[in-house]
Amino acid sequence: MTMRWTYAPERFDFIHIRELFGSIPDWDDLFRQFYRALKPGGYIEVVEHSVRPVVDDATMPPDHFYRTWGKTVIKAGERFGKSFSIWKESADRLKKAGFENVVENSHKWPMNGRWGDDPKLHELRRWNQFRLNGGIEGFMLRLLTSTLE
Template sequence: MALTFEQHDSQGDADSSIGTDTESSTASVSASILEYRRSLGRMYHSDKFTANYCFPTTINNEFADRYPSTEVIGTDLSPCQPQWVPPNLRFEIDDATQPWTWKEDYFSFIHIRYLFGSIKDWNSLFREAYRCCAPGGWVQSGEADVTFRSDDGTTELEPIFKTYQKLFVDGSRILGNPFFVHDLQLEAFKEAGFTDVETADYKFPIGGWPKDPKLAEVGRFVKATLENDLEGYTLMMWQDVCKWPKEEYEVFLMSLHKAIRNPKVHSYMTVRYVYGRK
């Protein structure tokens, strides 16, 4: 599935949500889980789990709110979860790149999202998801592509977009973790043994340029979110991973903001969701 755009002319315990089963390898047994990695004024997941995840930590609990009759388990690499969560939600500190700690056929639904750049072996990831998914259950994977695209060629007006893409191409090579994973998603689902595999591709406009009012509103939100997060996405990749000249970073960042705000550019990014049933 794809979209075509038309553009305008111009109250509980603070830690009650964290799993505490001492028999599980996901249990918190050491203060080391609070040892975040700090770089360039920002906080990242601890080196205990990974030195290759280059985005700041975030999480949400919308799924548990939407499905109150289900038991929801969220995993992350760091204890950065909110204190107030729905009663049917708990969090565990775990690394999805390691063997999963749950028994076979445990979950009826597994949602995996935005791990591009942090997974070396996508086949292994989805094999574990398949093992832990109950027969008849579903696994869903959603991953973005960081490339700025346009159907009318207007992204060519801003060469800085190519620098942005090269940053992640080079970073992917250095880390050994792919950032452009849409084809890998589909291949890994099939290799793991899922049936009824389907894909859904979406275009997320950047800015309010689409003629469709709803898409224009989406674009304004995407633009605001992207501008707010650009430094978090790129700073560590630029200086720590690729080791590009530090004195050039601020110019790069300002140029990228300027390009995103250019009303003549009708850019978007793509997100692919892959679904599969066990």
């Protein structure tokens, strides 16, 4: 996404973006464009997640495939010139673009194994596996074939 937004200033009340990691060459410029396009008092919602596992318990061992995959994706994104780490950069970049009252929310995003007794996390893990298995080839093929040695 490198084209300029052609919308008039202060056109939108709400802008929502999701899972654009790895596709934006200049996040600061994009957030500035969003800021101009929002009406005063408008909202932006940025929903991104880490491609590198963030684990707060023993559900994923250190040698798990997802850990290797996450490191590989981060490295490939750097070579490709597009960040896969926007999930942890968004708040600062939004503030830099002029947004105020920036709020960050974090949620567990299960990818593997069993997730305790919470049926909602079990269901989320199943949907996340379905999403990954169905889209991983299209998501990764160009990135890996054009950036890795």
